[in-house]
Amino acid sequence: MLRSLFAAAVTAVLAAGGAAAQDFPTRPITMVIPFPAGGSTDLVGRLIAERMTAELGQPVVVENKGGAGGNLGAAQVAKASPDGYTILMGTVATHALNPALYKKMPYDPVKSFAPVSLLAIVPNVLVVNPEFPAKTTEELIALLKANPGKYSYASSGNGTPLHLSGELFKSLAGVDMQHIPYQGAGPALIDVISGQVPIMFDNLPSSSGHIKSGKLRALGVTTAKRAPSFPDLPAIAEVVPGYETYTWNALFAPAGTPPEVVAKLNAAANKALTDPKVQARFNDFSATPVGSTPEELGEHVKKEIAKWAPIVKATGAQLD
Incomplete structure (x- = not known):
């Protein structure tokens, strides 16, 4: 009897969670930009947030949280509830450079996040x-x-x-x-x-x-x-042979966010990149719109970590 009641309760919880994911979003979404206003990540983030608002039918509100090379804002999202209502405008810094630079990281760039979409190369x-x-x-x-x-x-x-x-x-x-x-x-x-x-x-x-x-x-x-x-x-x-650096912007949710929610965020983000006004604005500052599946972004992050680790080591840069 108890086992049947427990199974029924679990089924009810799972059904409620599935319904919540299906109805997502029902309230405003916070997009954390892990750098102050005025930089390129802020520019890209606000463009995407505005267009995602139109797609999702709920406000996507930008919150700038700078500090520690992007680690503070990224950590905030990593620790947020995995429900899709707190998302991160991640960068090459938060997900590829910082793991090589900082002796102690407040999150794991791969395990702490659910990839959503690669947005732009800058x-x-x-x-x-x-x-x-x-x-x-x-x-x-x-x-x-x-x-x-x-x-x-x-x-x-x-x-x-x-x-x-x-x-x-x-x-x-x-x-x-x-x-x-x-x-x-x-x-x-x-x-x-x-x-x-x-x-x-x-x-x-x-x-x-x-x-x-x-x-x-x-x-x-x-x-x-x-x-x-x-x-x-x-x-x-x-002038300096072999010199090349660039940054990228991508959207992440906390690890454990339901796949259905990730899929809705992915669709809205990728749709934003097709907007002629967004593309024209990107072109103004030479940002290249990309767009991807969550799986493609996950592979991109792993490749970037492998690429930048030896470069960071060669410069001798190290942060506490």
Whole structure:
């Protein structure tokens, strides 16, 4: 009798859970962006959140939670209820770089999340204050070699793709400059534009408007080839052979989120990427829309971890 009652109770709970997943979403969804407002992850996240809101019929509300190179925001989502109402705009930093950089991680990049969809590939860019004497990557390298340790560069934080872009540049170009970490690309850009720090590695989306307006001077993109939106801007690799970095954005839910919920989030995210307005905005800052299945994103994360671990080790970068 007791066994029958227990089985009936379990069946009822499972049925209720299935119904909840089928009705998802019935209330607002929080998209955690693990960096402050103003950077490329924030730009991509807000574009996708707005379009997903239309698709899902419930608000997708952006919450910026920066700190620890993206670890704080990612950990918040990893520990959230696996019901689909808290999702993460993950990046190469949160899921590939940080596991190699930090001695202790507050989450597992593979086991703590349910992959939803790979959204975009984003180039980085080397920029300087317009008053800075170097007008090309060649001139910058010459200036840095003539003045080792004199100049500094800003990034969105310790261990971020932008930090590693700078460290890889130093290593391959044979130059020395000081790293100034900020709590996100937005605050770093303010200081570079004002001249407090002369050099920065940034995501192209967050710098593109400032480059076009003349508030920043771009020296080169970090991808192996030139960016379509800035065809006259050389790739750093044209001057420093072998140099290549970039970032990506992807959507994740907490591990254990029901497959039906993941499927609805995946469909909404991938539909957002087909919107002409989203594609046009992505094109403005040279972000390439991707889209994927959850399984494809899961494989992408594993490949990125394997790719970046030796690069991080070669730079000698390590964070507590």
